[in-house]
Amino acid sequence: MSDPDPTRPGGAAPGPAPAVPSPDVPPLLRLRGISKHFGAVQALYRVDLDLPAGEVTALCGDNGAGKSVLTKTIAGIHAADEGEMYWEGRQVHIRSPRDAAALGIETVYQDLALADNLDIVQNMFLGRERRSRRMFLDEDAMERAATQTMSSLRVTTVRSIRQPVATLSGGQRQAVAVAKAVMWNSRLVMLDEPTAALGVAQTRMVLDLVRRLKDHGLAVMVISHNLNDVFEVADRIAVLHLGRMAAQDRIAAFDRQTVVDFMTTGGSTRDATSAGAGQGRSQA
Numbered sequence: 525m526s527d528p529d530p531t532r533p534g535g536a537a538p539g540p541a542p543a544v545p546s547p548d549v550p551p552l553l554r555l556r557g558i559s560k561h562f563g564a565v566q567a568l569y570r571v572d573l574d575l576p577a578g579e580v581t582a583l584c585g586d587n588g589a590g591k592s593v594l595t596k597t598i599a600g601i602h603a604a605d606e607g608e609m610y611w612e613g614r615q616v617h618i619r620s621p622r623d624a625a626a627l628g629i630e631t632v633y634q635d636l637a638l639a640d641n642l643d644i645v646q647n648m649f650l651g652r653e654r655r656s657r658r659m660f661l662d663e664d665a666m667e668r669a670a671t672q673t674m675s676s677l678r679v680t681t682v683r684s685i686r687q688p689v690a691t692l693s694g695g696q697r698q699a700v701a702v703a704k705a706v707m708w709n710s711r712l713v714m715l716d717e718p719t720a721a722l723g724v725a726q727t728r729m730v731l732d733l734v735r736r737l738k739d740h741g742l743a744v745m746v747i748s749h750n751l752n753d754v755f756e757v758a759d760r761i762a763v764l765h766l767g768r769m770a771a772q773d774r775i776a777a778f779d780r781q782t783v784v785d786f787m788t789t790g791g792s793t794r795d796a797t798s799a800g801a802g803q804g805r806s807q808a
């Protein structure tokens with residue numbers, strides 16, 4: 525947020541940012557002109573993307589479109605060749621996963637997020653364990669915090685918070701990974717194909733969680749091939765085609781066929797949204 529406005533009557537410091545996005549409030553994260561190549565492969569070409577707080581943005585695209593590379597660039601795993609990133613309107617340089625974590629960016633991968641041999645509490649505190657005064661691990665405090673977070677997200681299907689993660693279902697594992705992101709006050713959560721390997725009930729649970737993250741005021745980016753999931757949970761859609769942002773707008777600007785058109789050809793004749801083909805449209 526900007527410094528107190530000296531021209532404002534009374535010169536009062538600005539209050540907390542409004543929860544509802546308005547045209548005056550910059551998105552939590554804004555990418556402009558991000559490119560990334562690997563040898564001869566241009567994985568991303570001048571990509572623009574806005575991720576507003578309190579909204580779910582679905583990142584769509586065919587296999588190889590650049591979704592994971594874009595996610596990893598935001599997560600500090602890949603360095604962009606060119607382009608800028610703005611966090612609440614200020615330019616930032618995310619050069620490592622540590623930089624991303626410091627901003628409050630958490631990435632949830634289907635398989636890599638959790639340590640199988642540890643239980644839920646241990647996973648949620650991994651690397652950030654709480655210690656009591658004598659440096660013993662404060663197991664009670666960690667268990668309370670983990671339990672509180674899980675219940676605030678209404679994750680109720682887990683039998684015991686002390687269950688090893690290896691014994692959880694795919695959906696429950698996702699739930700723990702998401703709860704971990706919430707517990708650590710993340711501000712942007714990116715989920716790469718969170719429901720790809722899940723059954724119907726588990727998918728529902730993960731989509732409910734995504735909605736709750738948004739209700740907590742977080743910016744959420746979900747990568748999904750499943751248009752049912754996208755239309756159920758997203759407020760905005762961004763479609764990558766061969767490394768370029770083919771379309772980006774509020775969900776009302778799309779129907780399923782338009783999204784499929786953009787995913788497969790990079791354009792659409794069905795909708796005004798196609799005017800933005802080839803370059804990221806700023807959202808309404």
Ligand SMILES: Nc1ncnc2c1ncn2[C@@H]1O[C@H](COP(=O)(O)OP(=O)(O)OP(=O)(O)O)[C@@H](O)[C@H]1O
Nearest residue numbers: 562565566567585586587588589590591592593594
């Ligand atoms: N580490 C890498 N080295 C070289 N090329 C890469 C690397 N990572 C991705 N690519 C290439 O970049 C392009 C985009 O890949 P990316 O993984 O982002 O696709 P995706 O949209 O996530 O696809 P999928 O839906 O299959 O997961 C592909 O052509 C891929 O081969």
Ligand SMILES: [Mg+2]
Nearest residue numbers: 591592593716
């Ligand atoms: Mg991918």
